[in-house]
Amino acid sequence: MAIVSSYEQNGEDSNKSPVKKSKNLDGAATKADLSNEKGNKLRPENFDEYIGQERLKQTLSISINAAKKRNDLASLGHVLLYGPPGLGKTSCAYLIAKELGTTIKTFSAPALERPKDIIGILMSLSPGDVLFIDEIHRLNKVTEELLYPAIEDFEVDLNAGKDDSTRIMRLKINKFILVGATTKLGYISAPLRDRFLHVHRMEYYNEAELGQIIEKSAAKLSLKIEDKALLEIAGRSRGTPRIANRLLRLVRDYSEHLEKDFLDLETAKKALDLYQIDKHGLDNMDKKILEVLINNYQGGPAGLETIAGLIGEDKNTVEDYYEPFLIQSGLLLRTQRGRIVTEKGLEYCK
Ligand SMILES: Nc1ncnc2c1ncn2[C@@H]1O[C@H](COP(=O)(O)OP(=O)(O)OP(=O)(O)O)[C@@H](O)[C@H]1O
Ligand SMILES: [Mg+2]
Numbered sequence: 001m002a003i004v005s006s007y008e009q010n011g012e013d014s015n016k017s018p019v020k021k022s023k024n025l026d027g028a029a030t031k032a033d034l035s036n037e038k039g040n041k042l043r044p045e046n047f048d049e050y051i052g053q054e055r056l057k058q059t060l061s062i063s064i065n066a067a068k069k070r071n072d073l074a075s076l077g078h079v080l081l082y083g084p085p086g087l088g089k090t091s092c093a094y095l096i097a098k099e100l101g102t103t104i105k106t107f108s109a110p111a112l113e114r115p116k117d118i119i120g121i122l123m124s125l126s127p128g129d130v131l132f133i134d135e136i137h138r139l140n141k142v143t144e145e146l147l148y149p150a151i152e153d154f155e156v157d158l159n160a161g162k163d164d165s166t167r168i169m170r171l172k173i174n175k176f177i178l179v180g181a182t183t184k185l186g187y188i189s190a191p192l193r194d195r196f197l198h199v200h201r202m203e204y205y206n207e208a209e210l211g212q213i214i215e216k217s218a219a220k221l222s223l224k225i226e227d228k229a230l231l232e233i234a235g236r237s238r239g240t241p242r243i244a245n246r247l248l249r250l251v252r253d254y255s256e257h258l259e260k261d262f263l264d265l266e267t268a269k270k271a272l273d274l275y276q277i278d279k280h281g282l283d284n285m286d287k288k289i290l291e292v293l294i295n296n297y298q299g300g301p302a303g304l305e306t307i308a309g310l311i312g313e314d315k316n317t318v319e320d321y322y323e324p325f326l327i328q329s330g331l332l333l334r335t336q337r338g339r340i341v342t343e344k345g346l347e348y349c350k
Helices: 054-069 089-100 115-124 141-153 207-220 227-235 241-257 265-274 284-297 304-311 315-328 343-349
Strands: 029-031 079-082 103-108 130-134 155-160 167-172 177-182 198-201 332-335 338-341
Touching: 054 089, 054 198, 079 089, 089 103, 089 130, 089 177, 103 115, 115 141, 115 155, 141 155, 207 227, 207 241, 227 241, 227 265, 241 265, 284 304, 284 315, 284 332, 284 338, 284 343, 304 315, 304 338, 315 332, 338 343
Parallel strands: 079 177, 079 198, 103 130, 130 177
Antiparallel strands: 029 103, 155 167, 332 338
């Protein structure tokens, strides 16, 4: 069974922790002090560093403190985080465990293939542990059904005996907190979704919030940067912290290439133009989506598969990554009949 790694696949990963690559179940555990997350030094280390998502932070903090006071960590209830990639779902899961002072075990749903995978994991949990299942919409039916009694009554069903004398044995397990993350809430079955106490949609970040994230990241990278340059990067980050950090790194490279020791606005703009990130954060693929709709379908409607085929991209990437931001920016509409470019989108492409 492969255990998902939750550190970022990017340039700062030179020091990857082997912890989550282990095949051993215990090896998946990460004490939630994030010290095992050396690979991604830009991941927030506490809720103060976790910028934005105020409603999420507030409601979780209230429930976490209440659970701690009750001396019953698992009474926090299970947490489901959903929304587009890079908005902080994994980071939030780590912070929940850290605030609880407990251990997090991280898995990707497709890795939990066989019944014994999930049963083994459930039985290995200590009281108050956080079990983080990423891409939870991809759990198979059998695993999902094994999970129901575990998250509802903290019990697992085991098959005992050989074929003809098979009977189900119910075993108590330690009380834990399931944190699920998904980019596709609609793909989660109602019975699973209803078993989460906290269901949170991750919001896109505004420019001020992204500016704060970039400022903190620049400090961690020991980079001196002008405020206006910070905001320029923020404006082109399509509301997404992961992209903000990525653009910051690209701009830093460009500035170092020019041997500058202070990153100013002009340098930031030149670098972002060089990397073809436009003023609204749209990249070439975003523009291509709008253009194929305009040029081939007079702006739409056209189906997702058609669009994906025309731009040569995977349909899931178009749906999960490109479309949410185009929709959020008011450039594209998702309708029953297909995707349509809005007036604003038409104007943008003129
Ligand atoms: N609220 C935040 N404050 C500061 N930095 C953040 C915040 N959210 C995310 N980040 C930064 O963005 C990066 C990506 O976030 P994260 O991995 O948590 O996103 P995700 O929602 O799990 O994405 P995916 O759906 O692709 O798994 C983090 O490593 C961190 O550097
Ligand atoms: Mg994630």
